[in-house]
Every structure is written in C-alpha cells, then in structure tokens.
Amino acid sequence: MSSRHSLRLDAHQHFWRYDAARYPWITGDMPALRQDFQPDDLRPLLDRAGLDGCIAVQARACETETDRLLVLAHRHPWIRAVVGWTDLRSARLEPSLEQWADARVLRGFRHQLQDEPVPAAWMQDAAFNRGLSTLQRKGLIYEVLIKARDLPAATRLCQQHDGHHLVLDHLGKPDVQAQGLREWAQQLAGLAALPHVSCKLSGLMTEGDWQSRDCRPLLPYLHTALELFGADRLMFGSDWPVCLLASDYIGTCALVEQAVQPLSTSEQAAIWGGTAGRVYGIEGVNP
Numbered sequence: 001m002s003s004r005h006s007l008r009l010d011a012h013q014h015f016w017r018y019d020a021a022r023y024p025w026i027t028g029d030m031p032a033l034r035q036d037f038q039p040d041d042l043r044p045l046l047d048r049a050g051l052d053g054c055i056a057v058q059a060r061a062c063e064t065e066t067d068r069l070l071v072l073a074h075r076h077p078w079i080r081a082v083v084g085w086t087d088l089r090s091a092r093l094e095p096s097l098e099q100w101a102d103a104r105v106l107r108g109f110r111h112q113l114q115d116e117p118v119p120a121a122w123m124q125d126a127a128f129n130r131g132l133s134t135l136q137r138k139g140l141i142y143e144v145l146i147k148a149r150d151l152p153a154a155t156r157l158c159q160q161h162d163g164h165h166l167v168l169d170h171l172g173k174p175d176v177q178a179q180g181l182r183e184w185a186q187q188l189a190g191l192a193a194l195p196h197v198s199c200k201l202s203g204l205m206t207e208g209d210w211q212s213r214d215c216r217p218l219l220p221y222l223h224t225a226l227e228l229f230g231a232d233r234l235m236f237g238s239d240w241p242v243c244l245l246a247s248d249y250i251g252t253c254a255l256v257e258q259a260v261q262p263l264s265t266s267e268q269a270a271i272w273g274g275t276a277g278r279v280y281g282i283e284g285v286n287p
Contacts, residue, residue: 006269007283009080010046010054011276012169012202012237015039015072022060025115030245037241039076045240045249046078052273053078055237055280057143058085058110063096066106073105081107081280083143088131097138107280108141114173119146120153129160136163141280147173148180151187155194162196165279170203170239171225176217177209185224192228198279199229201256201271202237205246213246215255222259231260231267235276 016023017036026033046054056072056079058065066084073079082105086096100106113119122128135142144166146154151172158166168191174184191197204218225234236256243252260268276282 007053007080007273007277008051009235009273009276009282010049010051010238010240011235011273011280012057012200013042013054013240014057014059014242015042015069016059025112032244033241039072039079042240043076043078048250049253053080055079055081055083055107055276057083061085061112066100066109070100070103070106079105080282081105083108083110083141085109085111088135089125089127090131091127093131093134097134097140106140107282108143108167109135110143110145110169112145113150114145114147119150123150123153123157129157132157132161133163136161139164141165141167143167143169145169148175148184148187151184151191155187155190158191158194158197162194164196166194166197167279168197168199169237170207171199171201171221173203173207174221176204176207176221181220181224184221185228188224189228192225192233195233198233198235198275199225200235200237201225201259203239203242205239205243205252205255208246210246213251215247215251215258218255219259222256226259226263231263231270232275234271235273235279236271 015038018034042054056069058069063086066086069082069084073082084106086093086109090096113122116122132142141164144154172188174180201222204221208218238249238252240249260271
C-alpha cells in the first residue's frame with residue numbers, strides 16, 4: 001500500500017461542449033477554446049501534473065450548467081467539488097437551492113460579475129446581497145469574479161458578508177499588460193485583510209501577453225498574493241482550458257511551482273490542495 005499523502009487539487013477549471021451561442025464570451029480571437037473540453041481531456045493532464053482531482057466551475061450563467069457539472073462529477077469522482085450558477089437575485093432562490101439539497105458535491109456558486117455593464121452597481125444590488133446572505137446562511141461558497149478596477153467594490157461586498165468563505169477568482173484579474181502592479185496590490189490588500197476571503201492563484205496566464213508566452217512578468221503578482229494572503233488562504237487553479245490561450249497545462253502549473261518554491265513544505269501543500277480542501281470541505285487525504 002502506498003503512503004498517505006495530502007490531496008493535490010486543481011481548484012479551478014471548466015468543462016464545456018462548445019456552442020458559439022451558449023458561450024458568447026469565447027470570442028473570435030480565442031480559436032483554441034472553440035471546441036469541446038471534457039473530463040477525459042483533463043484527466044491525463046492532472047496525472048502528468050501529479051494532481052488528484054479538481055473543482056469544476058461554471059462557465060455559463062444558467063442552472064442547466066449546474067446540473068451538467070453535477071452529472072459529470074457523479075460520473076467522475078475525481079471532480080471533487082462543483083461551483084455552479086443560480087440567480088442570487090431571484091425571489092425563488094430558496095426553491096432553486098432546494099433542488100440540489102442532496103448534491104453534496106455542490107459547494108458553491110459564481111456569477112460572471114466582470115461581464116455586467118457596471119459590476120460595482122451589481123454588487124450593491126439589494127436582491128443580490130439578500131441572495132448572497134442566503135448562500136452564507138446555508139454554508140455555500142460564493143466565488144467573486146471581477147477585474148482589478150472593481151476590487152474596492154468587491155472589498156465592500158465581502159466586508160458585509162462574513163458568515164462563510166468567499167473566494168476571489170484569478171487574483172482579481174490584475175492588468176498585467178498595463179503594468180498595474182502597485183495599484184492592484186494596494187486594492188487587493190483591503191480584501192486580503194478579511195480572514196474569511198481566500199484567493200485562487202488562477203487565471204493569470206491570460207492576463208499577460210498571450211503571444212509572447214513570457215511568464216516572468218507574472219511572478220511579482222503571485223509573490224504579492226503570497227505576501228498578502230499567506231499560503232493558508234491561497235489555492236492553485238489552472239483555469240483550464242482558458243489557460244491554453246497563453247500556455248499549456250504543465251506550463252501553467254510550472255508558473256505557480258516557481259512562485260511557491262521558497263515556501264515551506266506545509267505552505268506548498270496548502271496551496272496545492274490543503275486550502276481548497278478546507279475551504280470547500282473536501283476530504284484532504286488519499287490512501
């Protein structure tokens with residue numbers, strides 16, 4: 001029998017069967033994404049990277065997406081958690097959540113706030129805030145997907161909802177190409193000061209220059225996140241297959257490996273699965 005080891009997870013990836021009408025955010029300059037991506041495509045990549053499983057995150061704003069991911073998780077137990085979609089502003093939010101009451105793998109929800117015309121206004125919406133309070137009361141995670149300019153609004157939102165874990169996706173999407181490190185770091189600090197907020201080391205590959213595939217400009221952003229959040233509130237996520245626009249899967253993993261190399265063994269274990277296991281309530285040890 002092999003020795004027991006800490007679970008290693010990819011805390012952020014997507015599955016889809018591509019249809020242009022269903023995925024309008026996949027634009028013409030993203031040909032690499034205009035195809036199907038399914039669990040059988042990801043499993044060999046996880047194996048190559050030494051990862052035990054993943055967290056599947058919604059890529060469409062519909063409840064059908066939640067159901068589809070739950071079906072995939074049932075078929076593939078290495079999909080250890082699902083982050084789905086539901087309308088938090090709906091007056092029927094409670095019945096919507098009840099339909100998934102037996103779906104133990106469903107651990108939270110996300111909405112593409114970054115795609116709303118005015119994300120800051122959306123985060124101030126009374127119905128949205130009532131919905132987020134409902135999620136927190138039920139012990140469900142909400143993932144915050146925004147761009148860097150909306151970090152102040154996201155900080156205010158998270159200050160108002162401290163009853164359960166909140167997770168920032170993609171480090172708040174800093175504007176790497178505009179070299180906005182200092183301003184982003186200042187804005188991220190307020191969010192990182194909230195102990196119930198964790199952050200995914202994900203999505204950074206596509207915030208840089210897709211064409212050059214030079215990862216060096218990204219390292220200061222990862223180092224800053226490490227300083228602000230600490231390893232126990234950070235988790236690795238590949239953002240596969242979106243990461244393929246700028247790198248292959250192993251290259252995406254290698255960027256984070258390089259950033260965390262100076263950390264202790266326990267800190268690295270937190271980033272590679274421990275934090276995700278704790279935040280999403282996933283069993284943390286494999287035989």
